[in-house]
Amino acid sequence: xxNRLWTWFKDYLxxxxxxxxxxxxxxxxxxxxxxxWLLYNRTYFGSILYxxxxxxxxxxxxxxxxxxxxxxxxxEQIERKGVMGIIFGTGVYSSVSYLLGWFDKSLMxxxxxxxxxxxxxxxxxxxxxxxRMIDTNNLNxxxxxxxxxxxx
Numbered sequence: 001x002x003n004r005l006w007t008w009f010k011d012y013l014x015x016x017x018x019x020x021x022x023x024x025x026x027x028x029x030x031x032x033x034x035x036x037w038l039l040y041n042r043t044y045f046g047s048i049l050y051x052x053x054x055x056x057x058x059x060x061x062x063x064x065x066x067x068x069x070x071x072x073x074x075x076e077q078i079e080r081k082g083v084m085g086i087i088f089g090t091g092v093y094s095s096v097s098y099l100l101g102w103f104d105k106s107l108m109x110x111x112x113x114x115x116x117x118x119x120x121x122x123x124x125x126x127x128x129x130x131x132r133m134i135d136t137n138n139l140n141x142x143x144x145x146x147x148x149x150x151x152x
Contacts, residue, residue: 015066018074022062023055029120030054030093033113037103050102057096061089073125082125090117 031054038046065071069085072078078086094114096102103109 018071019059019062019066022065022073023058025124026061026089026093026120027055027058029117030058033116034102037109041104050100053096053100054102057093061092064088064092073121074128075125076129078125086118086121089121090114093117 031051034046034050034054038044065073065085069081069088072082072085075082094110094117097113098105098107098110103113
């Protein structure tokens with residue numbers, strides 16, 4: 001019983017850390033777009049309320065990405081569930097941004113934001129994939145060096 005509980009806790013903790021990572025990553029991407037929008041409109045002050053809404057949206061979508069869409073941006077390839085996750089995330093972010101007025105309820109800004117978030121999802125997927133390949137190569141190199149050391 002104790003071992004099973006410990007395994008469950010480690011799995012839960014791993015997922016929560018992944019959600020933290022996603023929330024920070026996507027929040028920073030959303031914030032970048034928001035700041036670009038503000039600068040484009042010659043506004044040099046942002047709304048803390050909007051930023052709070054952005055981080056809440058990032059956590060909300062992050063939980064769905066991990067628990068419902070099986071962490072699709074960490075997968076080897078984007079499958080059907082991943083496509084649904086991308087559409088869901090983009091839809092939530094775009095809807096919330098429009099409804100809460102992050103971009104002054106500008107339809108053009110909302111469309112650009114939607115396209116931007118699609119690109120963000122694809123870039124995150126490719127960057128995670130590249131990171132895994134680099135890590136695999138480094139681990140294989142370390143294993144080869146370890147084996148050479150063990151043979152001596």
